[in-house]
Amino acid sequence: MPLISPKLSLSIVDGAVAARAISKVSKIAERILKGEEKVFCLKPLQIDKAKERVKNFSSLCLMKKLQNSVSEQVSISEGCLGNCSYCTxxxxxxxxxxxxxxxxxxxxxxxxxxGFKEIQLxxxxxxVYGLDKNGPKLPQLLEEISKIPAxxxxxxxxxxxxxxxxxxxxxxxxxHSNKIYKYLHLPVQSGDNKILEKMKRGYRVEDFEKIVYEFKKEFDDLLLxxxxxxxxxxxxxKSFQKTVKLIERVRPHIINITKFSPRPGTEAKNWQQLPQTLKNERTKILREISQxxxxxxxxxxxxxxxEVLITEKRKNETLLSRTNSFKAVILKEGKIGEKQKVKITDYKINYLIGKILN
Ligand code: SF4
Incomplete structure (x- = not known):
């Protein structure tokens, strides 16, 4: 289980490691098997995690994955600079x-x-990439990645x-690089500044809308x-209605809705909670608007x-492909890794259905 606080974790299990010290998990297990009790490790990684991954590159594992997908995640940093009142x-x-x-x-x-064709950062x-160092920040990192001649x-x-x-x-x-999907994942969390302040998110609704507006002005196919x-x-x-109005104004294509549930050790856990029935009702309203x-x-x-890039084989013999803005298009034919021109023939709530044009 993830380590939230050593005290809380060790009241439930015999050993715990922080995510940043995950490489120590076998050492912790050995110590517990030798009879030690309540062992934990919070030590941060001594070396750059990206460096460690490059060193441990497992070709076998990747070759196996490549048979079904040409998409791979690359992590660019760990941790954050936020201090949200509900976050563990x-x-x-x-x-x-x-x-x-x-x-x-x-x-x-x-x-x-x-042979991978899609890199998910x-x-x-x-x-916040690079804000802890003097080096490049996210835009500069993206510029360097876009320069790779592939x-x-x-x-x-x-x-x-x-x-x-x-x-x-x-x-x-x-x-503007044609290598970057026109996809923007910007979690606003609430449409009311009063709630954003309580959440300690560090921005206002107006900031969120400004970023979205500027991106949409530049990229008409942006997927938000x-x-x-x-x-x-x-x-x-009143707060909830402000969220509803914001969603209706901005019309994000994807809305990940989470019912608030207080986490141990956070500030928000100590505040008066809303009745579950009310949370359910509001979630239902937002889900309907989103759909x-x-x-x-x-x-x-x-x-x-x-034009789409075919990135994955799906279980039911179909293929997942992505438009320039990362919109999912399901195809019946094609090969992973190929780029194809497709015509959209149908859709479901979560994806489009396309046909390859010959
Ligand atoms: S929710 Fe806030 S504190 Fe938690 S990881 Fe995200 S930015 Fe950091």
Missing amino acids: SKFARGKLKSFYPTYILKEINQLLEY TAQDTA DFKIRVGMMNPKFAKLIYKDLISVF ATDIIVGFPGEDE DIRKEDNQKFLGKVF
């Missing part, structure tokens, strides 16, 4: 540690040599608006994903032609 990840992951660009680039180069918050796509993972607002102009400029926490302590009807938006968006794709 910050305890488990610790302070921001950006991995050295040299090793990130090496890892990506290795993956491309093996991940982190707790990709927007045919591939980059998907940038979640960015906290608090830090995205500092770099969005440079980001927009680098997003956001996250909403429903039923945070203090969310009254309507998606349905309407998907309808607009019907009959249109896109």
Whole structure:
């Protein structure tokens, strides 16, 4: 289980390791098997994690994965610079540690040599990349990755608006690279500034809307994903309606909705909680709005032609492919790794259905 606080974890299990010290897990197990009780390890990694991964590159494992997918995740940092009042990840992951660009680039180069075609950059918050060092920040890292002379796509993972607002102009400029998916994952969490303050998110609704507006102005095919926490302590009807209005204004194509549930050891755990029935009701309302938006968006794709990259074999003999903005298109034919021109013939809520044009 993830280590939230040593005291709490060790009241349930005999041993615990922080995520940043995961390589110590076998040592902890050995000590427990020798009879030690309540062992934990919080020690951060001594070396750059990206460097460690490059060293341990497992060709066998990757070759096996390549048979079904040409997409691989590359983690660019660990930890964050946030201090959200409800979050336990910050305890488990610790302070921001950006991995050295040299090793990130090496890892990506290795993956491309093996035949991977889609690189998904991940982190707790990709927007903070490099803020703990003097080196390149996220836009510069993306620029370097885009310069790699190979045919591939980059998907940038979640960015906290608090830090995205500092770099969005440079980001927009680098997003013009045809290697970068026009996909923006910007978790707003609430449409009410009063709640955002309680969450200690460090931005206002206006900041979120400004970033989205600037991206949409530049990329008409932008696919916006956001996250909403429903039923945070203090969310009254007025706050919830502000979230509804924000969603209706901005119309994110993907909305990840989470019902708030208090986590041990966090500030928000001590605040008065909303009744579960109310959280359920509000979640249902948001889900319906989200589905309507998606349905309407998907309808607009019907009959249109896109170039897609086929990235994955699915269990039911179909293939998953991605448009330039990371929209999922399911195909019945084709080969993973290929780029194809497809016509959209149908859709479901979560994906489009396409046919390859010969
Ligand atoms: S929710 Fe906040 S504190 Fe937690 S990982 Fe994200 S930015 Fe960091």
